[in-house]
Amino acid sequence: MKISIIGTGYVGLVTGACFAELGHDVICIDNDASKIQALKKLQVPFYEPGLEEMVRRHVRKGRLSFSGQIAHGVRKSDVIFIAIGTPPKENGEADLTGIENVVRTIAKSMRSYRLIVEKSTVPVDTGCRVRQTIEICKAKHVPFDVASNPEFLREGQAIHDFLHPDRIVIGVESAKAEKILRQLYAGIRAPLIVTDIKSAELIKHASNSFLALKISYINAVARVCEAAGADVERVAEGMGMDGRIGRAFLDAGIGFGGFCLPKDLEAFVRISQKLGYDFGLLKEAKRINESQKELFVRKIENSLWNIKDKTIAVAGLAFKPDTDDMRFAPSVDIIAMLQQLGARIRAYDPQATGKARGLLKDAKFCRDIYEAARGSDCLIIVTDWDEIKKMDLKRIKKLLKQPIIIDGRNVFEPSMLKAMGFSYVSIGRSQL
Ligand SMILES: NC(=O)c1ccc[n+]([C@@H]2O[C@H](COP(=O)([O-])OP(=O)(O)OC[C@H]3O[C@@H](n4cnc5c(N)ncnc54)[C@H](O)[C@@H]3O)[C@@H](O)[C@H]2O)c1
Numbered sequence: 488m489k490i491s492i493i494g495t496g497y498v499g500l501v502t503g504a505c506f507a508e509l510g511h512d513v514i515c516i517d518n519d520a521s522k523i524q525a526l527k528k529l530q531v532p533f534y535e536p537g538l539e540e541m542v543r544r545h546v547r548k549g550r551l552s553f554s555g556q557i558a559h560g561v562r563k564s565d566v567i568f569i570a571i572g573t574p575p576k577e578n579g580e581a582d583l584t585g586i587e588n589v590v591r592t593i594a595k596s597m598r599s600y601r602l603i604v605e606k607s608t609v610p611v612d613t614g615c616r617v618r619q620t621i622e623i624c625k626a627k628h629v630p631f632d633v634a635s636n637p638e639f640l641r642e643g644q645a646i647h648d649f650l651h652p653d654r655i656v657i658g659v660e661s662a663k664a665e666k667i668l669r670q671l672y673a674g675i676r677a678p679l680i681v682t683d684i685k686s687a688e689l690i691k692h693a694s695n696s697f698l699a700l701k702i703s704y705i706n707a708v709a710r711v712c713e714a715a716g717a718d719v720e721r722v723a724e725g726m727g728m729d730g731r732i733g734r735a736f737l738d739a740g741i742g743f744g745g746f747c748l749p750k751d752l753e754a755f756v757r758i759s760q761k762l763g764y765d766f767g768l769l770k771e772a773k774r775i776n777e778s779q780k781e782l783f784v785r786k787i788e789n790s791l792w793n794i795k796d797k798t799i800a801v802a803g804l805a806f807k808p809d810t811d812d813m814r815f816a817p818s819v820d821i822i823a824m825l826q827q828l829g830a831r832i833r834a835y836d837p838q839a840t841g842k843a844r845g846l847l848k849d850a851k852f853c854r855d856i857y858e859a860a861r862g863s864d865c866l867i868i869v870t871d872w873d874e875i876k877k878m879d880l881k882r883i884k885k886l887l888k889q890p891i892i893i894d895g896r897n898v899f900e901p902s903m904l905k906a907m908g909f910s911y912v913s914i915g916r917s918q919l
């Protein structure tokens with residue numbers, strides 16, 4: 488099939504490359520000219536494992552191309568996906584002005600039937616707005632359908648998630664739209680759930696909010712574990728063995744960040760509020776998440792006595808491993824709090840340094856974890872990259888001024904670090 492994807496970011500580019508992998512002809516479109524230029528030179532403007540190779544392969548085969556013009560994509564394609572950002576406004580609602588502009592341009596460019604699909608995460612009822620806007624802007628005789636097809640990929644494992652999803656959700660209003668989307672995804676073996684558009688939109692916000700809730704739940708349990716002298720890792724293991732609960736998303740730590748969970752949780756609270764429901768449960772999940780960062784800073788302060796004039800080595804900056812994405816990364820708030828208290832920061836991340844430079848003022852960025860540790864008063868673990876989990880602890884101990892590790896991701900066994908002579912503090916486990 489011939490498809491266009493508007494918005495060539497984490498979701499749009501992965502979607503485009505994967506649809507090409509499934510044998511479709513794809514045009515990826517973006518209004519950021521530098522991004523399109525880079526992609527035409529086969530350079531992927533962000534880090535996502537395996538993506539650059541996949542993009543190169545399909546561009547060479549002629550299945551994947553790039554354009555700055557929505558009209559070009561609309562002319563050449565039967566299906567048009569919208570995958571642009573839906574960032575939070577100051578009040579927490581999703582900003583949909585970009586979506587509206589894109590929809591208007593699509594409508595004006597349509598000459599025959601087109602299926603327009605929401606891939607971006609949008610509030611329930613956006614599909615109706617999209618349909619109304621197209622009706623107003625398009626030429627009279629042109630038929631069209633609108634559909635919702637939310638995306639569930641995780642950064643860092645996006646290609647795997649796209650090609651091997653737990654489920655594919657499509658919200659449609661016509662049999663024709665359903666048939667086209669079924670055909671498009673025919674190459675993927677996964678349950679496909681067909682709903683109305685509103686339910687599909689809600690599935691996305693409800694899923695992300697539930698994941699956020701699960702993380703905040705285990706972080707609250709971690710507080711109780713610490714106070715009681717229990718170990719949250721064992722508690723999560725025991726809970727997770729219950730098939731109804733599951734072990735996933737029960738890793739206690741400094742809380743969730745990234746471009747999705749924080750903003751989608753907030754947006755879902757706002758959507759519910761507008762519809763007349765006060766979603767207090769989600770508000771509390773957000774409060775717990777914010778307080779995890781403060782708790783972490785208090786743990787650092789306890790370990791160092793005074794933070795002022797201390798040097799802190801920061802291991803990991805991205806909001807999670809295997810990505811360079813710094814959007815809503817907990818590291819940003821944590822480092823700001825530490826600097827406010829007078830700390831000097833020596834930071835290292837395997838991939839995110841480039842993006843972090845613009846966000847973290849006055850931090851020294853280091854070549855590796857060992858350079859960050861050299862002469863520092865303690866090391867804090869913020870992102871659980873494999874490279875960080877595998878650091879040479881004996882070498883780290885020699886490089887630090889004092890052998891103190893404060894671990895926001897529960898990467899190490901406390902007894903092992905104690906045996907090595909570290910003072911080791913983590914989340915929800917008895918502090919040795
Ligand atoms: N990042 C994820 O893991 C993920 C997963 C599932 C869903 N989502 C959702 O998908 C959407 C996109 O997220 P993302 O992380 O890919 O964002 P992103 O910021 O990485 O990419 C968005 C792209 O859209 C482009 N764009 C913005 N306005 C445009 C316009 N008017 N015309 C053409 N291009 C335009 C931007 O230049 C950018 O390249 C959001 O709604 C997000 O919530 C994200």
Ligand SMILES: O=c1ccn([C@@H]2O[C@H](COP(=O)(O)OP(=O)(O)O[C@H]3O[C@H](CO)[C@@H](O)[C@H](O)[C@H]3O)[C@@H](O)[C@H]2O)c(=O)[nH]1
Nearest residue numbers: 638639640641642702736737738742743744745747806807
């Ligand atoms: O047990 C856990 C699991 C995750 N996290 C943190 O939660 C955040 C989000 O992690 P993850 O969900 O793996 O990353 P995303 O790439 O943001 O993916 C989420 O957001 C996407 C965008 O909507 C969805 O498509 C995905 O299904 C959903 O998992 C990160 O800061 C993680 O460190 C924890 O603290 N504890």
